[in-house]
Amino acid sequence: MRFSINQSELQNALSVVLKGISTRSTLPVLSGIYIDANNDSLTLQTTDLSLSIQYTVAALIDTPGRVVVPGKLFSEIVKSLPDAAVHFALEGESAIITCDAASFSIKTLDAEEFPGFPHVDVHQKIRIPFLKLSSMVKKVARVVSKDESRAILTGVLITLEETTLKMVATDSYRLAIAESEVPEAAADNFEAVISGPFLQEIAAMVKSDDDVTIALAENQIVVTYHDTMLINRRIEGSFPNYRQLLPKTCTTRVAMDKNHLVSAVKRASLLIQTSSPVRFSIDTEVQAVQVSSAAHDIGSAQEVVSCEAEGESVEIAFNYTYVLDGLAAIDTDQVFLEVNEGMKPGIFKSDNPDNFLYLVMPVRIS
Known part of the structure; x- marks a missing residue:
């Protein structure tokens, strides 16, 4: 087995599969990277x-073959090399990696022991522009539970x-919902719960x-993007009925400058202890919100x-890290806060046309 490839292209490939x-x-x-060199x-x-x-990445293949190399070690070696041609040769049970004046020899693992890549039969798939998917995921994924x-x-x-x-995530203390129009997505009533870290x-x-492309198999998710395919297990079970948490009306609605609010919450948090x-404190008569903390x-x-x-003047309190997480997901200059009363959830919303909703459970005011 022998091949050559540019260092930057190999490093990019390794950063994905690692x-x-x-x-x-x-x-x-399983701590290794399986490499199959064949057909350029x-x-x-x-x-x-x-x-x-x-x-999959293009390379100059001199001799086809298969091998498994130690994943992290191989990645660190390639990252350390200059941006030039990397030459890889398999000699016995060792891989020889050379680039300019640098040369490494590392022990390999048996390719026959590496599990075959899963082949799954998908029954539904949707296509989403990457930038839209990425934006929506970043808005909601920080809310998923770690439990x-x-x-x-x-x-x-x-x-x-x-x-x-629509993407929805909750950890029982807050709820994030992002929506977007995807006219070309093409699927009938697509629904799946997919790992937040994935x-x-x-x-x-x-x-x-x-x-x-996101495709559903019986118990797996298949994601395809450029020359990359990722397969992960679906999360089984019934997602909570989040719709029952969303009030149909509110008694108080406030519009604020998002950056000013973020700064105020950060300054108030300087004095805050864990709990x-x-x-x-929303005063609708003077058109002001007092953000305060005490320890x-x-x-x-x-x-x-x-x-x-x-609407009505009202006081409500929140965990400040939850508030900052929600505000960080809003990328409009103005933010809306909707409240019914002090011990009912508050809802932060972005300005139109960005469809994002962030519900936070209140904290009892002592």
Whole structure:
């Protein structure tokens, strides 16, 4: 086996597949990267038996062959090389990697022991422009739960109804919903719960104007983007009925400058202890929101944010990190806060035409 490839192209390929290697398996081969050199291209594969990644890149193949190399070590070696041609040759049980004056010899693993890449029969698929998918994922994925005991909450509910694509995530304390029109998506009543970290990996891939294809198999998700295919297990179970949390009306609605509000919450949080909330005192008569915090034996902070307010004056408090997470997902200059009363959820919304809703459970004010 012998091939040559540009260092930057190989490094890019490795950065994609490296996310699929196993770090905890008792099978050493799963910590490796499977390389198949054939027909003027390299196919790289990794798997942890839950997530499988395959990436194909053009290369100069002198002698075809297959091998498994230690994943992290090989990636670090390639990253350290200059941007020039990398030559790879298999000699016995060692791989010889040379680039300019640098040369490495590393032990390889048996390609026969590497699991075959899954072949799945898909029954539904949708196409989404990558930039739109990436933007929506970044808005909702930070809300997914990290508690593995409730696996369904570690995922994002993705649905397509006619031309409306919707992503929903919740950790029981907050709820994020992003919507977008995708006229060319093409699927009937598509619905799946997909791992939040898996979606974040996809959203972090190289940006382009191309589409991402998401396909559903019986118990797997198949994602295809450019020369990359990713297969991950679907999260089974019933996603919570989030619609019952969304009030049909509100008694108070406030419009504020998002950047001013973010700055005020950050300053108020400087005095906050772990369990202390940020209080929003909405005064509809003077058209202002006082953002405040207080910590026993430390002190207090207050800041007034001007607003356009409708309805009743009200006080409500939130976990400040939850508020900042929601505001970070809003990319319009103006943000709306809708409240019914102090102990009912508050809803942050972006300005039109960006469809984003962020519901936060309140904290009791002492």
